[in-house]
Amino acid sequence: MVRPEWFIATASTASALLALALALGVKEWVFRPRITLRLRHPARPDEISDRIVTKRIDTAETAAFVRLRLDNRGRSTARRVGVRVLQIHLWDRRRLAWVRARPELDGRLLWPSNQLPGDANTVEVFRYSDRIVDLVSVTYGSSDNRLRPAFVEIGRPWPPNEANLLDPGVWELELLVCGDNIRARRYFVKVSFDGVWPEPEGPGIWDHLLVEGPSLHVVPGPGAVAPSATAGGNR
Known part of the structure; x- marks a missing residue:
């Protein structure tokens, strides 16, 4: 049998974590x-x-x-x-x-x-x-x-x-x-x-x-070798 104080403590912790997640913008991140x-x-x-x-x-x-x-x-x-x-x-x-x-x-x-x-x-x-x-x-x-x-x-x-x-x-x-x-x-x-x-x-x-x-990468010119740098890398 679950003791009432443990249930209350668990519910309070879950509520606090949910409030913290919302404050940190987790909802906006998920639904972005x-x-x-x-x-x-x-x-x-x-x-x-x-x-x-x-x-x-x-x-x-x-x-x-x-x-x-x-x-x-x-x-x-x-x-x-x-x-x-x-x-x-x-x-x-x-x-x-x-x-x-x-x-x-x-x-x-x-x-x-x-x-x-x-x-x-x-x-x-x-x-x-x-x-x-x-x-x-x-x-x-x-x-x-x-x-x-x-x-x-x-x-x-x-x-x-x-x-x-x-x-x-x-x-x-x-x-x-x-x-x-x-x-x-x-x-x-x-x-x-x-x-x-x-x-x-x-x-x-x-x-x-x-x-x-x-x-996302610099496009090689005709006959050129594709660069290994990521987007924004040197030509």
Whole structure:
């Protein structure tokens, strides 16, 4: 038979431990949002929106978009989440090294997909769901037999000097996923584009506009050996 004083002592201890756990934020930790930046593989049967050819909302021009997913596998909503450009590098084929480029884009937020001009550059990501942000795009338009550029899909307005324009080549985008109630995490994405878009109909653009990542590690350039350092390590 359990003696009443032992039962009371045990209950008091359990209550104190529970109060301490709540005070230390254990509940918030258990129910916290867990955001991961993803790009689905083109071979997946349900992959119809991460790589898409559609009309631009603001200009109605035909454009190809590569989009990243903010995937929340946590138990609560992630508040005011954005994907911020930290740095951009261009692959120098002669030096076989990444070269710093486009400093005007440092700190700019990527544009959430299907947002209207004037909408916020951040999104709410509900639990067990995802939201899409535009990464890069190519406008079909009229190329006059010239190679087309790609564009980093930062929030509006775009820089008047077209600093978000990426000439044909291999680029590395260093991104930061951040929000009000999530831990910031850095990712690296490699974008390769040769400037060619055969025709607006059909999947031909995806043989020329290639995206690798997102990765937590620095992305190796063409023909380079993958670094052993973790994200943020030296190139």
